Amino acid sequence: MDAEPRRVPRSGDGPRAPAAERPGKVRVMASRSTQILEAAARVIARRGVRGLRVEELAAEAGVSTALIYYHFKDRTGVLRQTLEFINDRAERYTTDRDPDAPPLTPREELDETLLLELQDTVEVRENSSAWGELRASAVFDEVLREDLARATLVWVQEVAALLGQVQPMATASSLAEAAERLTALLEGLSMRWLSGGIRIDHARELMRGAIEAELAGLQRY
Amino acid sequence: MDAEPRRVPRSGDGPRAPAAERPGKVRVMASRSTQILEAAARVIARRGVRGLRVEELAAEAGVSTALIYYHFKDRTGVLRQTLEFINDRAERYTTDRDPDAPPLTPREELDETLLLELQDTVEVRENSSAWGELRASAVFDEVLREDLARATLVWVQEVAALLGQVQPMATASSLAEAAERLTALLEGLSMRWLSGGIRIDHARELMRGAIEAELAGLQRY
DNA sequence: ATGTATTGACTGAATTTTCAGTTAGCGCGA
DNA sequence: TCGCGCTAACTGAAAATTCAGTCAATACAT
Known part of the structure; x- marks a missing residue:
């Protein structure tokens, strides 16, 4: 195009x-x-x-x-x-990532990936509100649906892979489920943040808690 | 709501x-x-x-x-x-609730409250998409923000109370956090459902898993 | 190297479409 | 014979989309 x-x-x-x-x-x-x-x-x-x-x-x-x-x-x-x-x-x-910064542990990388979407910077804010809008519009717009679904899938898989690095014993499907929950939660928290319901650091706190909980869940197979 | x-x-x-x-x-x-x-x-x-x-x-x-x-x-x-x-x-x-139906246990009531928002009926669908619209609009509309924040708060507190009934030993703040996560997740899952990203029963499954995980987390104080 | 045709990027000014909101009045029951 | 519930047909304005061309840069033949 x-x-x-x-x-x-x-x-x-x-x-x-x-x-x-x-x-x-x-x-x-x-x-x-x-x-x-x-x-x-x-x-x-x-x-x-x-x-x-x-x-x-x-x-x-x-x-x-x-x-x-x-x-x-x-x-x-x-x-x-x-x-x-x-x-x-x-x-x-x-x-x-800065190429000569200390390499991240899988766990750090996971946190990073998810928490970077909860930062009060112009870029992230812009991205998140546009993303939220697109998500909301997709509910009523056939055309956007497919693109959005694909993009979401990629994201979920990326997170699932990271989770897998942290908990290598977990089954693929439990990893996928955890990733879906974490990403969906992130979207929910973003919306609350952007619509003034919660503050950004509280959102981060909640997100951290969720990551913790999901990892704990995965440990119990 | x-x-x-x-x-x-x-x-x-x-x-x-x-x-x-x-x-x-x-x-x-x-x-x-x-x-x-x-x-x-x-x-x-x-x-x-x-x-x-x-x-x-x-x-x-x-x-x-x-x-x-x-x-x-x-x-x-x-x-x-x-x-x-x-x-x-x-x-x-x-x-x-049907007045002469068997009374629900706290746990059932919790599940009920959260999962009732993930049903494929006209009513719920209409409501959820309207809610999603409101949430999305609130990002750009000052006026809606306050109402929405209040409504959300009420909802979060309701869920926190239910969680407290299931896990009476948990602290108020951990209950509140769990409730915030669960409700935010529910919003996120609803949007994915409505925008065709996931099927309703998968959404329910994910929600159930999250409730489980949060309750497990609360048990560990 | 110089003129000439061609093309891609771009614009100002329409044209067309889409909508919220209005107006004038019809029919019918009390 | 009011006046309420209702409609067909508009209006006006805001937006989307198109049109007819301009301009600068290249390619190409001389």
């Missing part, structure tokens, strides 16, 4: 920074459609999926509405790709 | 149709506005609060759009009254 990420300077744009082509770690300049997706994540986090107006998105991204339709088929297309985008981003802040 | 379940006669309810005044068991004829509210509940379950279109509601109820405005001030009015309506109904399936 996405066009080539070729960089093209544009008239009204003024001088574009020359995409720092340096060796090693480089902050790659976001292509137009990525810019739009980033903007979409912000708008969704601010207004919700159903509150997303193509015009507002265009303004947020600093482009014309027509460009949105040029890059994405229609409003739904934007939504779909934003879901994917958000997912990838979550992957990053959940998975990426 | 919600704050005040008080029955309040409302203006739109009007002096209504004499409803087949016959002795004995009578299928009371639903007044026009009740018909509309029932239809609204169905439409909301299908499209979500934010997806409710007045025209679609009118069609569903088999009336003209204008009649909706005749009975309810505006779209928001319909929404408000529908939520009240749905709430009253939820009260029924959550609280009502």
Whole structure:
């Protein structure tokens, strides 16, 4: 769906920074459609999926509405790709680790993976509210369902694998169940946090407790 | 599940149709506005609060759009009254018990309370999706936040009390935490169920497992 | 190297669609 | 003959989507 990420300077744009082509770690300049997706994540986090107006998105991204339709088929297309985008981003802040930091024990990695979704940073907040919105919208939107289900499955399996590293004796199905509960709980807690029901550190506390409980449960086979 | 379940006669309810005044068991004829509210509940379950279109509601109820405005001030009015309506109904399936059925043990009552929200019936489905919608909307809507927080608190306390009956030795705070986790998990599972991620009986299974785990955790003080 | 055709990225200004809400009035029971 | 319950047909505005083109960069032939 996405066009080539070729960089093209544009008239009204003024001088574009020359995409720092340096060796090693480089902050790659976001292509137009990525810019739009980033903007979409912000708008969704601010207004919700159903509150997303193509015009507002265009303004947020600093482009014309027509460009949105040029890059994405229609409003739904934007939504779909934003879901994917958000997912990838979550992957990053959940998975990426400083290469020369001390390696994590399986248990630490598990905690990390789950608790990183409960941080009060712009990125996480944005991601979580967009995710919650997409989840809520999927209830009424066929199109989103499949994508969301797939994304959820991947996530659950990842958590199950981590659990398996901590409790290698547990059966695959009990690991899967524990992972489903933990991830579902995380979603529930996120929503409560975002809707002002609980504070972030309380949410983390609760999450920690749940991890503890599930691991204890797995130990008893 | 919600704050005040008080029955309040409302203006739109009007002096209504004499409803087949016959002795004995009578299928009371639903007044026009009740018909509309029932239809609204169905439409909301299908499209979500934010997806409710007045025209679609009118069609569903088999009336003209204008009649909706005749009975309810505006779209928001319909929404408000529908939520009240749905709430009253939820009260029924959550609280009502056959008076001469065998009394429940605390443990059964706990299971009952939590698992009743995971049933594939029209009523529960409608209620759960409305609740999910509310939760999601509250993220972007100041106004809803307070009501929702209060309602959640009541619910959490109710569950904590039930947990306390099963594990009388547990501390108040550990009961509260367990209750928060269980209710948050229930919300998470509901959303997954409604968005097609998992089947209802699997959700129930997971919920049962969580109750088990939490009770086990409470036993270890 | 220079002009020319072609293409991809992009825009401003429509056009079309979608909705909430209104208006004018009909029929019918008291 | 009111006036209540109701409808068909609108209106107006907000949004989504499309259209007709501009502009800069390349490819390509000369």
